[in-house]
Amino acid sequence: MTTRKSWDELIDAYARYLAHELNRSPNTIKAYVADLQDCAEFHRQHKVPEVSGCSLNSLRQWLATVQQAGAASKTIARKVSAARTFLQWCVDREYLEANPALRLASPKQNQQLPTVLSAKQVEQFFQLANHRFDETEDGSVERALAARDLAMFEVLYGAGIRVGELTGLDTQHIDFSQQLIRVRGKGDKERIVPIGVPAVKALRNWLDLRHTVARPETSACFVGAQGRRINQRVVREQVDRILEQIPDTAARGPHALRHSAATHLLDGGADIRSVQEVLGHASLQTTQLYTHVSIDRLRESYQQAHPRA
Structure with missing residues (x-):
């Protein structure tokens, strides 16, 4: 049996969880809370005062409203992630029987390469x-x-x-x-x-x-x-x-200086795992983004300089 709680009660408890148990930064917590409050406000306006009344359909309607307001795909993806992790936390603590956001589709994003200095x-x-x-x-x-x-x-x-x-x-x-x-x-x-x-x-x-x-x-x-x-x-x-x-x-x-430092390290032959450690990336995939920058710069130099490019 689930425990009935209002959106605000659970969002406040989740923010404390992020801070004290996961050690998330104040900026990260602020972003999560803002997205969740946006979700809560939409549901309250549609007569869903408690998290237990949330459904896959209501979440899709919320995101459709966000998209109609002109939000970028990156913003929508962030909101999907915030809702999914929050609602799973609610399930784990028996405030919800199931997580309706698990089937929530996240928009595809075009990966943008960082702008770096030569x-x-x-x-x-x-x-x-x-x-x-x-x-x-x-x-x-x-x-x-x-x-x-x-x-x-x-x-x-x-x-x-x-x-x-x-x-x-x-x-x-x-x-x-x-x-x-x-x-x-x-x-x-x-x-x-x-x-x-x-x-x-x-x-x-x-x-x-x-x-x-x-x-x-x-x-x-x-x-x-x-x-x-x-x-x-x-x-x-x-x-x-x-x-x-x-x-x-x-x-x-x-961040442009950080991007440039990472790219120049890789350009200079630094091992990607060493660069990952220097930058403090949790995932090697994040660091690999800079290899694409280096390849693009190499390709550009080749096309400009090679007589048969």
């Missing part, structure tokens, strides 16, 4: 970032912030880490002697990532100036203008400020 464009990127630092006045806050930005860029590209991993980095997570950093990624999983000589140099330079901006009590490696741990939005703004000055690329945001 090696030459990466060089341009860092030339622009260095130029900004060189133009600032010694001892000024602007110089400290320019040093911070350069260090952030070097770590994002040099280690291929996510922006959330960058903003979560503390000063004690840096091992200068081994040229390693310790980051906490998706699912609260920790990993050790190597960084190159330029990143080490930029980090040392920033940490020498960090005291002019950072509040004494913060352990954050990177801080904002107010001295507290830097916000992901600020990192994106600073990356885009440089990317917008580079011609012939649509690459934007910190």
Whole structure:
């Protein structure tokens, strides 16, 4: 016999489950809850106040409404996944007798390859970032912030880490002697990532100036203008400020540096499993996406350069 519960009760309980038992990130939980609340609101409007009244037909009607509103196939697929996993959780806890979402079709998605910078464009990127630092006045806050930005860029590209991993980095997570950093990624999983000589140099330079901006009590490696741990939005703004000055690329945001790092590692002959470990991918299939980027770049170079292409 199932226990009758409202949508809101079960969604709140499921969010706690994601946080405390599965260690999902706040952003992941927020996305799941938003999709489930959308599903709940549709059902309430159609006189289905409890999860036990949900059916395959009602779920299909909900998704049809989402599609008619102009949602992309990726968004619909995400909502299908959210509903399926949530309702299975309800079955496991005897709030439902069966999961009606198991037969819910997910739309096919065209796999989009990430936009990456060429090696030459990466060089341009860092030339622009260095130029900004060189133009600032010694001892000024602007110089400290320019040093911070350069260090952030070097770590994002040099280690291929996510922006959330960058903003979560503390000063004690840096091992200068081994040229390693310790980051906490998706699912609260920790990993050790190597960084190159330029990143080490930029980090040392920033940490020498960090005291002019950072509040004494913060352990954050990177801080904002107010001295507290830097916000992901600020990192994106600073990356885009440089990317917008580079011609012939649509690459934007910190993830473009991560995509570029992964592609350039594979271009340089790095083993795909080593790249998977550096990037912190749970599945090798995710890392394999970058092999397609490398092949496409190789094909493009071949067609441009080979006399009989």
